[in-house]
Amino acid sequence: MTKVKTLEIRNLHVSVEDKEILKGIDLTVNENEVHALMGPNGNGKSTLLAAIMGNPKYTVTEGTITYDGKDVLSMPVNERSVAGLFLAMQYPQEIPGVTNSDFLRAAMNVRSEQPVSLFRFIKAMESTINELQMKEDLAHRFLNEGFSGGEKKRNEIVQMKMLKPSLSMLDEIDSGLDVDAIRLVGDAINALREETGMSVIVVSHYERFLELIKPQFTHVLIDGRIAMSGGPELAEKIDSEGYDWIYKELDIRPAAQAESQQRRVTSIGTCAVRETVKAAGK
């Protein structure tokens, strides 16, 4: 019987380049739970996941994150990973010169006392590649280099399957995937959950993906705060009705709207100048 691992976030404030994105988040994720983060773009979903993983671009200005009783914020990124946290990124990096297999073996070796035997590694890699229907030469290709958007996303899941984290965060893992690939990825996540009791925090705009991995909890992030929490019915309601009813009910506005209005004004101005210059040139 393994100990229950819990992620606890209290009053989390996070800034990017002095702009406060998260304005006090409280969230508890227990083992075996699946939480969906919803909310309009630009309201802090990805920021929350990045802050938990420790992306150096995001500064935590206030609050705490603990996992399994340990202070996550004091750990460097690699230690957070070894502690069991995993982030499937929205935009996975390309690393030329480093093969997928060298990378993954190194990542597996840091979390075991003895180095993983080559034979066991190859077996595990082959079956995972099959499961996610990746090309057979994946192991020898450079990490994400020249991969299509969908391949990159599936490669994140390959890594997740190999590293077996206890808490996975999936940042729009389903975007860029076709219907069949979404099913493959969903099945792979469910299989790993069954095997290890992994908990999941998922950011997704697609009901189809959420239907597959069945979150028990839904949280709606608006302007850096969790505006509303509920069960799966909340995700369904948002899927059919959008967010407007929440803004009305709580009398709040999302962060992105004000910004995009400003941007639009700028772009018209630029276009107007361009038109004027063009006209003057004639």
Add this chain to the structure above:
Amino acid sequence: MTPLRLNTDVLLKEGYSEYDIDSDRDLELTFRGSGKCDVFVRITRADHIRIRTFTSENAEVSILFWNVSETPCEFDESHDVAENGKLTIAYGECNAAATKRRTYTSLRGRYASALVSSASLVSDRKNYSMNVVNFAPHTSGEIRNYAVVLKTGVLTIDAIGRIVKGAKRAESHQTSRALSFEEGQKSTILPELLIDENDVQASHAMSIGRMDEDQLYYMMSRGLTPQMCTTLISTGYLMPITEVIDNDELRETLRNEMERKIGELCSM
């Protein structure tokens, strides 16, 4: 491995051969190749060496100079390639000692080609001046440098491709890349193309920079320590140099040597 201790004129045999330079005196070495020759030269110890190579008509010569000397070395080199000859010269420089190298490659006959390339793990002074000159039509020259510059390293590369008048349809290309992991390292790369003929193709690409922060974050998010990331990236950057010689066993040996060296130096 054949030792080279005295001034020697080496007639390269077909296929694979290997030599070891271990000398504390000035040396003059000449290599002549007339078939398909794969040559590995380990530099265990050297002071000042003058190296000349001659690649005959239709010959295909590849030489990898692997510098493991613990003391500073100086090289003066000239390489001649005759009509339709193909020369590949490669330098593996992962040793923690200074190197000064001047190399001058002449593409003498029509359709001669040369690739001069280096892979350096720089923890001391590495100073290269590389010239490749197209003297004849349809010749093709390329300079390719990859370097990882560590804390104590200073890298200077002068890469010069020259095409003389009358060398029609000649090609001159070069790529030089230096990667560092921390602030404060010093790299200077000067790419030059001197072209006196109109009907040619030439290009150069150059980059000097620190390792990408996003890449580092990505790799660390899978549990790799910063040092492991540095080692993996450096190995990926420098390893292709070992592919110059068509010999799997040698490649494996050099790969292990390089990984060990990178691990050692990157952890300092």
